[in-house]
Amino acid sequence: MNERAGTPALETDLIDVDALVKAYYDLKPDVTVPEQRVAFGTSGHRGSSLNTAFNENHIIATTQAIVEYRTKQGITGPLFIGTDPHALSAPAYTTALEVLVGNGVRVLVDQFDDYVPTPSLSHAILAYNRAGNTDEADGIVVTPSHNPPTDGGFKYNPPHGGPADSDATSWIAARANELIAGGLVDVKMSEPSAVETYDFRGAYVDDLENIIDMAAIKASGIRIGADPLGGASVGYWGAIRDRYGLNLTVTNPKVDPTWRFMTLDWDSKIRMDPSSPSAMASVIAHKGDFDILTGNDADADRHGIVTPDGGLMNPNHFLAVAIDYLYSHREGWRADAAIGKTLVSSTMIDRVAGFLGRDLWEVPVGFKWFVPGLIDGSVAFGGEESAGASFVRFDGTVWTTDKDGILLALLASEILAVTGKTPSQRYAELVEHFGDPAYARVDAAATPAQKAQLGKLDGDAITATELAGEKILAKLSHAPGNGAAIGGLKVVTENAWFAARPSGTEDVYKIYAESFKGPEHLRQVQLEAKAIVDAAIA
Incomplete structure (x- = not known):
């Protein structure tokens, strides 16, 4: 940092x-x-x-x-x-x-x-x-x-x-x-x-009433703030407000190719990432001014959700809340419609899916994997831990087959309007029921040759039987949802997991990890994950 x-x-x-x-x-x-x-x-x-x-x-x-x-x-x-x-x-x-x-x-x-x-x-x-x-x-x-x-x-x-x-x-x-x-x-x-x-x-704005309960949002009168972060959604939020009569303020309508109005991201670069607390610092500063405050990136395929009681939500947390809400409030969806997630997204989603009685469709990183399911309605929601998601209309038919940050931002307002609780409060309820996972991503050094080896690694190459004191239950090199190659590795225990994938732009590999046993256990998982991967690609 x-x-x-x-x-x-x-x-x-x-x-x-x-x-x-x-x-x-x-x-x-x-x-x-x-x-x-x-x-x-x-x-x-x-x-x-x-x-x-x-x-x-x-x-x-x-x-x-x-x-x-x-x-x-x-x-x-x-x-x-x-x-x-x-x-x-x-x-x-x-x-x-x-x-x-x-x-x-x-x-x-x-x-x-x-x-x-x-x-x-x-x-x-x-x-x-x-x-x-x-x-x-x-x-x-x-x-x-x-x-x-x-x-x-x-x-x-x-x-x-x-x-x-x-x-x-x-x-x-x-x-x-x-x-x-x-x-x-x-x-x-x-x-x-x-x-x-x-x-x-x-065409897009007029169709929103077929996927979001715009009438409920209007009737609630909730104060909505929408920050396009200088991106392509800048003209859309005002149009949404006017078309549906919402109490919505476009908090920053400025567009400037230098993005001079942004706060710097974790590495001091200007980056329009609505899931980053550093990039969203100027937005978060206004969290008390609205009931729901949202941000989008430059092409509006990502979302950031800010609540007055919780600040900027972790993308994994909001995905879990969105899934829990949608599959309980969309009667027109197929009864067998699965929940789609990428394999580096939180296991909280798995636990919510089990509670809802829905199949989980776990795929490699990349939104392209959700396309067939969203088209035929067999996967009603597809989401990535990097704050990208989309879902189907009220009647179960396809909306978009690419990530939709505007849609997910509006869903946060619908959740508050219909339930009377912010998405942060809804997540606190999930934690009370399912546990409180600690999640993080770190980078580890790797040569180009080692990255290439990791990308082709087979789960059977991992000889370890335990991870951070728990028995390893699965060593995956292919996603369980569609059998596609991960381009890396995922190791799973009862209460934790890690996934390792080579970076496409730097001489590092990424370690995603999560533990339902707290931050200290997560750190242990991360250390052992690095040792396991390094041994496999040495």
Whole structure:
């Protein structure tokens, strides 16, 4: 934790927007350098133009590869495209339009030249594809999500509306790098004049009454504060207030690509992470002014929930509360609809699922795994410990297949309006019933070779039989929900667990751990977890 964490950003912390944009056009990537290649993580290709990791040639090639991929897949409908306020988003958006139009793709952009949150784009794709059209739509969101202002990001969402799976992104990245290496000779580009418009905001906001009890929120009169953190939801919260007559204040309507109004994150970087107490410090300072106060990241796929009695909620805590509430207040959901969680999310969710009599569907990290279940309603809620989640409508049909931070923020208000208790108070009730888990994530050093070994590790390679004084019950290298490879390891005992995964950007691996026996036991779990993993990848 840096000593400046949680303090206001200074002029010296701010990016030079002109230099960043100039580097986007001037610097040309060399794909023989690994750091300069197109590479899709769990949420698209990300990087800074200053490091030659997110530049014009990357976006030209990636967009052309997407065009070729959709042709290969027989996708002939419109492509919805939106962007967020990051400085690199606007030039990348323009570049993408030039390639899409040059290839004759029917493109739909925002009607009001507004930013487009990730969930709004997912909602648009699904609405088109459920409307009986003979062709299918897909989309692109130009955003690096909560990443620092220096970064750009580029995400592809195929016709199912959610994040593209690894088969799609691997093909797109490989083709993009091939195009760059070949001098972009196979790329088609033209002026982006022939584009159509779509009211992303209106379609999304008008539909909210089919998934959130907006009437109950209005009738309660609760005081709601919504902070977009300078992100793409800035125009949405005022529209939600006006459309449904809510007692809602947009606490910070400012948009600035330097994000000068942010407080610094744990490592002294500007990062729009609504689940971080340091990044949310200026929001938390106003917790006494509202009954519910919420934040969203730059593309609004993450949520932060602040209550006057509890401050900023741990994302795991709110996920457990949301699941407990929703599966008790949604009569239109399938009786056999499972609860979806990633394997590094809290075991409190497991205990809530058992109490509710619902199946738990535990998958690897990455929201893409929830897409099929959300589409057919067999998984009514999917959530990640990193404050990303979505769920189905009142009637059990799909809402979005990407994370929806606006939706989860509104759910916090519904919970208070309907139950008369804040989400923090609801979590205290869960703790009283199920126990109080201690949860943390730490990093441990690892070489690239060790990270590669961890990513392919089989649970059977672990010889330990005990963890922090308890018998090991499971050593997992594949998720129990869908059998997909974890890309790491999870070890489980009766009252604790840890999971280890290699970092995609640093020479470390991440250890997620939790214990229902308190903080001291958690520390013991963390120490032994590191010893177990180090022995396996030595």
